[in-house]
Amino acid sequence: xxxxxxxxxxxxxxxxxxxxxxxxxxxxxxxxxxxxxxxxxxxxxxxxxxxxxxxxxxxxxxxxxxxxxxxxxxxxxxxxxxx
Numbered sequence: 001x002x003x004x005x006x007x008x009x010x011x012x013x014x015x016x017x018x019x020x021x022x023x024x025x026x027x028x029x030x031x032x033x034x035x036x037x038x039x040x041x042x043x044x045x046x047x048x049x050x051x052x053x054x055x056x057x058x059x060x061x062x063x064x065x066x067x068x069x070x071x072x073x074x075x076x077x078x079x080x081x082x083x
Contacts, residue, residue: 006056009063010063013030013062014063014066014067016067017031017063017066018070020033021067021071022071022081027072033064034064034065038061
């Protein structure tokens, strides 16, 4: 069950980050949003997260930052949709 949730978190964060980066024309906007979300979560719970929560946060970070690098790669290769 945790593996399915982890895969879903990765896919959703990549998709949402990709759309956010594409709409804002700033290739790192999903990373900035994730850092803000991470700081908010840490302030709210006080850092007392369990292992599953850390794994999910790590996968969401990976999805957010990989979508940023995917947009940057598409822009650098000249895809007009992303310029």
